[in-house]
Structure formats: C-alpha cells, structure tokens
Amino acid sequence: MSDADPMIDPAKAAPREGSLLDKSCRLASRRHFLVGAACAAAAGVAQARMPTQKQRPIAHERFEKWVPNQVGPWHFLTASGVVLPPPDALSDRLYDNLVTRIYDSAERPAVMLAIAYNNVQNGVVQVHRPEFCYPAGGFRLTPTEPVQVKTRERSLDCNFFSATGYDRAEQVLYWTRIGNWFPRTWAEQRWAVIRANLAGEIPDGMLARVSVAGDDRREAEAVLGEFIRQFEAAVAPPLRRLLLG
Numbered sequence: 001m002s003d004a005d006p007m008i009d010p011a012k013a014a015p016r017e018g019s020l021l022d023k024s025c026r027l028a029s030r031r032h033f034l035v036g037a038a039c040a041a042a043a044g045v046a047q048a049r050m051p052t053q054k055q056r057p058i059a060h061e062r063f064e065k066w067v068p069n070q071v072g073p074w075h076f077l078t079a080s081g082v083v084l085p086p087p088d089a090l091s092d093r094l095y096d097n098l099v100t101r102i103y104d105s106a107e108r109p110a111v112m113l114a115i116a117y118n119n120v121q122n123g124v125v126q127v128h129r130p131e132f133c134y135p136a137g138g139f140r141l142t143p144t145e146p147v148q149v150k151t152r153e154r155s156l157d158c159n160f161f162s163a164t165g166y167d168r169a170e171q172v173l174y175w176t177r178i179g180n181w182f183p184r185t186w187a188e189q190r191w192a193v194i195r196a197n198l199a200g201e202i203p204d205g206m207l208a209r210v211s212v213a214g215d216d217r218r219e220a221e222a223v224l225g226e227f228i229r230q231f232e233a234a235v236a237p238p239l240r241r242l243l244l245g
Helices: 017-049 060-065 130-136 186-198 217-234 237-244
Strands: 074-078 097-104 111-118 145-150 155-164 169-178 205-213
Touching: 060 097, 111 217, 111 237, 130 155, 130 169, 145 169, 145 217, 155 217, 169 186, 169 217, 169 237, 205 217, 205 237, 217 237
Parallel strands: none
Antiparallel strands: 074 097, 097 111, 111 205, 145 155, 155 169, 169 205
C-alpha cells in the first residue's frame, strides 16, 4: 500500500477570487484617483490662467453725463446726424455705451462726435472701425493715414481719412484704445486683445471719432485737433481716463 498522497488544502491550491477582485478594485480606484487629481490640477491651472474682466459695465445715464455740453467755443446742438454702423444683431452688441453729438460754434466749423465704449473686448465683440460704417452709409473713402494729435496729457495715435457721400463730404479723425494700447489697424487691435489675455485680463475698448463737413483736409486737421484738446479739458475725469488711458 503506497503512502497516501498529501492532502491539498483547496483554499491554498488557487488564489481566491475575492482577493483578486479586491486587488483589481484597489488598482482601479487608485487609477481613478490619479486621473481625477490630474484633471482637477489641470482645471485649477486653466482657471488660474483664464483672463478676467478688467472693467465693470457703466450705466448709460452715468456715461452720458460725463460728456460735456460745452467744449471751448463749441456748444451741444443735437445728437442726430452722425454716421453710425447699420443696426443689426452684432452692432447692437458692440457697445455698452454710445454717445453722439454735434457741437456748433459761431467761430468754428461744427464738429460731429461719436464716442463708443465696451467694457469687454474679445474674439467676438470688438470696437468697429469707421472705415466700415462710412461705406455702409454710401460714402467713398480715401486711404486711411496715420496722424499724431498732441493733447495736454499725451500724443495720440490716430487715423485720418476723407469720406465723400452723395450730399456731403466729411474729414474724419479717430482713435481706438484697447486696454493699454492704441491700435491703428485691425491686426494691431487683435494683437492688443491677445496681449491683454496673455497678461490675464479681458480688456475694455473705446472708440472716439470726430469729423467736420467740407473738403479742406488741412483746415479740418487743425479744427479737430483744437476740438480734441478743448474736449480733453472739459470732459469729466472718468471719461478722460477711458479716452486717453
């Protein structure tokens, strides 16, 4: 009679299913934890790098009160008759505040003013440039030229063009401010938004446009430069900061 085969404990003969399952669950839970932690960290970094709004909206009534009725020898005449973008869904979103004025004077040519402000400039909503709204109103434009206008506080980077319509001609001067920059072109305007975003900010945007009727560019530049300096002195300080930075 041969020796009896040693008895094998079934519990030790093979791994228990429960142990394998527990181990798999622990590994899966650890993977989920690590993935979740990585996602949370990435979300935190993204949130920290997300640009934040720099300026709060300004109530229209408050903004309009900042615009003076008297500018040197010019006085407020009417709010109508100023060239504006054609109304549509996008143009209605372009600005939080839009003020138009015609200022008259017994000593100087009348000046047309448009001031437009939006506290947010992004890839969708950006200040328009007058080279768009004048042709939409039936005007033919000369090429836009860069000009400098010296104010009491700074030298402004502006643009100038002549616009000829079926019933009148205008000499137009304007500038835009995006955050801390004064871009003259669409490319510079977009780059100003990108630079602000990289610095963690969503910039605000301002357009200021002045014009006079007539064909004499040299006279118009002199009149508009004088008006801007007089406007700078007469305007409320909060609006002066928005216009000139």
